[in-house]
Amino acid sequence: MSGATRVRQAALGDFAVRPRMLLITALALPIGALGALAAWALLRLIGLTTNLVFFWRWDTTLVAPGSGPHPWWLILGAPIVGGLIVGMMARYGSEKIRGHGMPEAIEAILIGGSIVQPKVAALKPISAAVSIGTGGPFGAEGPIIMTGGALGSMLAQLVHLSADERKTLLVAGAAAGMAATFNSPLAAILLAVELLLFEWRPRSFVPTVAAVAVGTVVRGFLLGDAPVFPVDATGLHLTPAIEVFAVAAGLTGGLLAIAATWLVYRAEDAFQKLPVHWMWWPAIGGLIIGLGGLVEPRALGVGYDVIDELLTGRATLSLILGILVVKTLIWSLSLGSGTSGGVLAPVFMIGGALGALEGTIFPAAIPGFWAMCGLAAVVGGVMRSPLTGVVFTLELTHAWGALLPLVIASTSAYALSVLLLKRSVLTEKIARRNLHLTREYSTDPLETFFVREVMTPLSHPASATADAECVRSSDTLRAVAYRFAETGKSSAAVVDETGAVIGRIDVQDLLHARRHDLTEEHRRSRILLAARSRNGRNAPGAGA
Template structure:
């Protein structure tokens, strides 16, 4: 007989020593992620110089500073043609901004990413951004880092969970190195990529993110990406009201951007041309938008820097909100390669700067920071990541209160306004469903002893086939009432109550009809059945049922004594009761006036309690009588 687990084996966490091994690999990934980010940013600078300045150089330049005039319109078109060719003949997976593809690989593909993605994605991204595409580099580097982690996981003997952890570790390393935001990268992994909060995955991801952040300082330099004057003034209550307003506006803006983006994607789906040509068509719009408002081209870090330092004009604000928003949604809808974080930060910063003209002044660039973080929170559904990212990008912790409030408000409204975020909508269109809500499994908090049946029909260990024949005759005599009984597993116990074996209902019927009624009944069953303990969790029981394909287990204590039976129906019942926490509304406390009629209220409550106990007792008695009625016919 398989022994039941003792309650001392239960732990708060399920991590094993393998976590240390995966953490070591994650540290290597962190270094690789930093190098990949450095290489990608260099490729973007090279592509920018080639497309707009016709020189082979890695100098840091901006497409907005080109002197090509009207000829600059063709740069995004040529870039789009190259991306279409790479996607058509290289890998279709390079299309898009990377994060939905990473989520799809994590959740639905066991952490498996094709190795060529690690090469083709950064090349396509460098071409897209270098030719003027209004994108960020963080999404593609997240996918590239994730592909590298997945490749390592596929080369080694790893489980799906470990391979997924390595993928996410590589993705977090890429973001940490790109934005110099190690903590935000970990939070992004938890809120968007891991879909769990366990030491086995969070520790390696944090190791990779910290390693990438440390090496990034050597490759790309220390300090924040968007430095600004620290906010040292105390937050006035009007500033918090302003943050509330910005959060509401951010939710509306992000919802509008998402709907326009996928509306454009639907428009491209209806075009009578192959998808290979779509990025070039999107490039036409980008080129025209670049003529109207050159700062809308490229990554736009310089524009974000101007927003957070209050070096702004209404021309800049309107240009970002209109031109940048339009060419970004249109070109991204064409399924070219590029990220979404930097454009969302720029658009949100412009919105915050615009509202800052009517809100209570706080400090230089404060409302732009609040705006860009809250738009990001609503768009990707990650308020903690967005709030921390604002701090790490600017090193201005003085804005944490309004930033966090605006992010939470925009996130709350975004959840209510749009059923899918800008990231998961694409997955939904591919036929996948993804829940973004995390919680402890209700079966993890319920013990077997709380759900098992204790009124069990058991037979003696020395029972014979004659007993099975008698049981079958009584079952047939009582008809459907007996056959509908919950018990499908029949234990055999010795004089001390210890479990000696079990028979399934089918085995009982076979034994009753087999003849040779003098033979021991145990010969027709199992003398070493799988068992569970009363102090195991229902989740553990469910996993045992899934592994063994058994739907019923005898429950024995540490001494081997039978104490009950647990069926799969009991798991469903327990899960159903747990769901009542979300749907069953009732008043738990009743307020009482401090003066007058106090004694009458007390008596009324006593009466209610007495009636409740009486009702519960009646239900319990009726249930026991029903089971005893059936079991009496079996004895």
């Protein structure tokens, strides 16, 4: 095979991703429906467990444990029993059900080839229903992410796919479940991009959006298509003072996010030091939950009713303070026990409570406005996902006019979290499993240079031998790096469009792009003053 023929075949590879993308998108459509069904089933299962434990009735309606009077022994004992059941399920079923869902999904993507065991898909929602239904102050979204991701992974394992393609279907199922839980398709897509995909490429973005779209449509049939926490934004008038105070809301939200993250991992460290098997830790966490429930019963459970009161401005000061203190403590401390439950709903509640408290002294807007800012800020700080925090708040409330202050608050919290905290509540858990994860995305410098810019040219074009490793002069350095990695070669002949050899490229030449990237990042200069100084020296009569 001639060098020119091999070059032409390599060019055809640029289009190979397109039919694969369409195939993965087609597979993502039923996964989106399955993700929505999983979300509906888990919410019903949580409702059933809560009704059985706290109200002694058979009903699947989602209800808050603290919405009615209960004997003290039930409030104290139910979370302990629930934690014990979860611990036993984790020990004798699958340890993968421990945790709040997203780090487990990330770990499966990073080192597990995006392979999730079928028993995790079955045990995760059951353990979450037990944990939340017995009073655990957690959200349903983390387990739904893991369950939806498991369903996507299982379908992917039935088909001849690569690890990247399995990852796409895992994330598609997770995002579809998230979108169905909160009726928030755009936030679910952003969450997938910011936290799970580790790339922004058509091959993964298009199938994920397809799954989310199907999941949202199916959600409309199962749970309705109204906003989860509708806010009446009539009369919202933004002033410069409100925008300034949005910065303050963001900074305080960032501080709360840092404190909550710190508490989660100090609690995890404390549990690690206990002289008992980890199976018992969720029960000990349940004791913390029960004690907090005696102080503020409405801090128990998933808390959608409390979030609604905070975002619509109907929460009393005593409820705001109780949630801000008790919910933060019992959620942070019990999550460190390794029980099963999500982080988003508690973060919504804690952030909303902080904002509602600030709303008592900040400039008046609409009822619940500052609770919305607090929610966006704490999500941006805890999850390190500022755009997701903004879009979640808007899709939950449909208060679209609040966009700018939400962006300000969420970004301020994100900036403070980045400055003061090394890792987020998600990436810290990954780091503690001896894995490295970066959430910062930039253009690969190898993608910005062509072979012709770094190659060693030949004085006279030559013909390529049949077995020569060839690359095109118009290839990017990234394509060459992949070619070297695939073939094990460290050099290649460079050919032009006619197949004539015009140069040579070695693996060392690839460092040109990295050196340029380092220069762009670290070399600093004062351009305008330097130019003025040069012009002054070159002016007629200068130095006379």
